[in-house]
Amino acid sequence: MKTYLFPSVYQKLGFTLFILALLLFTGVLLFDWELSFLTVKVWALWDIEFLADSQYFTFIENNIIDEIILLLFILGLLFSGFSKQKIEDEYIAKTRLSSLLSAVLINYVLLILGSFFLYGLAFYYFALFALLGVLLIYNLKFHLNIYVQQKALQHEE
Amino acid sequence: MFNRKLCSMKNKIKIYRAKFELTQAQLAELVQVSRQSINAIEKAKYIPSTVLALKLASIFEVKVEDLFELEEYE
Structure with missing residues (x-):
């Protein structure tokens, strides 16, 4: 079975993109960075604004900082998580698979808990995390x- | 007849490694896996694939069943 993984150099790139996304996210959320030069016309497949009619297949004005941050987060996490390790063998593949299984289970358990215990804007923020x-x-x-595996090696030989 | 009791697998890799005077790193290089893999196999934290088990047996010039054996427990 062929498994696609990014070349190992993408791992560092992934961490860099993730940190960049985290910095931008913190700046926008906590320090209200405006970045007005990022307000541009974008093509919307579907747009529902608060107290307004839905619009389809049209151009709208939008600040694209949130799209950029999300893109950086996704690429960063994909590259850092799915790049080849120095020696990519079957044990690493098993570690990947079990980590992915845990991640899916934990994420959806959190989502169920969130849907029962978080309401209003709190759920909206949680959905962003999800x-x-x-x-x-x-x-x-x-x-x-x-x-942990590398640490375990230090106690050997 | 195969016993239906629950089974895990133990191995003698550490013993054979000592016999052949190989470090974990050297053995890992010979079978083209990471040192973490050899360490995990030795500690029975990971059961290797058939291909890797055959490679290990061939390095130590023994049959796979000399290197690995089922361990029954209730």
């Missing part, structure tokens, strides 16, 4: 497992 939940938890699990 967009990246699987990738985030997978990356954490996978890199933690690799770290």
